[in-house]
């Protein structure tokens with residue numbers, strides 16, 4: 363089978379690999395669609411970050427580079443391993459792509475398995491990836507989805523779960539006003555979850571195209587250009603002078619952090635969703651004087667069932683966020699290149715590893 367493998371910086375190759383063994387406790391999945399994520403781009407341009415190197419194996423997977431990429435994927439079950447009785451061949455599924463130590467409690471009531479030591483992701487640190495035609499995944503991380511959800515949209519459930527967990531971290535509830543800094547894929551999908559919960563969403567975004575996507579898809583009530591609008595003043599105007607209840611930082615840009623601090627009401631909650639590769643400047647005095655709650659969020663934890671429900675029930679439509687569909691051979695030239703050099707024209711580019719559906 364064909365798979366895209368990461369060898370190192372700017373070195374991704376389409377390789378011919380043996381099909382995975384569907385061992386005991388695992389589910390064999392024929393990948394339908396796999397999204398290209400910002401994390402994949404960082405591995406390509408600046409990595410290895412999450413990926414292991416050629417000589418240091420990942421402590422849990424035991425694997426070194428090359429590593430099959432792809433952690434945002436949907437597919438159809440083609441085989442089940444010994445001991446798997448609650449999932450059948452033909453079932454449509456998505457994967458919660460974790461690599462987590464066996465001794466960690468990953469049960470339905472765990473709230474912290476995503477923070478366990480050496481946690482990493484399928485498609486970044488081993489165990490196959492969604493940018494291969496087939497993959498075998500431990501049953502724990504396979505989530506069935508209804509046939510009514512198109513498989514291309516289902517590939518966006520993984521990044522949507524990131525938004526779901528971020529919203530949970532914020533404590534936002536219906537009737538609240540949220541400000542989202544940045545309308546990249548994660549900013550848009552976080553906004554989609556907020557809207558589905560009945561929260562009013564104000565997005566701050568410099569790109570015209572992304573602002574248009576935010577309003578046309580219906581996930582933002584207001585989309586402001588921070589170069590021409592005073593975002594904090596506009597948010598106060600919209601909230602009768604009060605300020606936003608919650609804010610989400612989805613850019614890792616300093617000025618956005620400052621703007622969100624200004625736009626929040628006293629005792630508001632600021633959730634940092636983006637990955638910061640550098641230290642931030644922080645107005646600590648403002649945080650103290652407004653009693654702001656500053657919270658981090660990473661990935662998801664037991665978030666997939668509720669996220670899937672939002673999509674199955676039609677409360678969230680993921681179709682507007684799919685802006686391209688390509689084959690594995692176009693991964694670097696069409697996929698990565700577009701996202702790196704023309705990133706405001708694309709939201710989510712999906713790859714069909716087998717070429718089916720193109």
Ligand SMILES: [Zn+2]
Nearest residue numbers: 399400401434
């Ligand atoms: Zn991702």
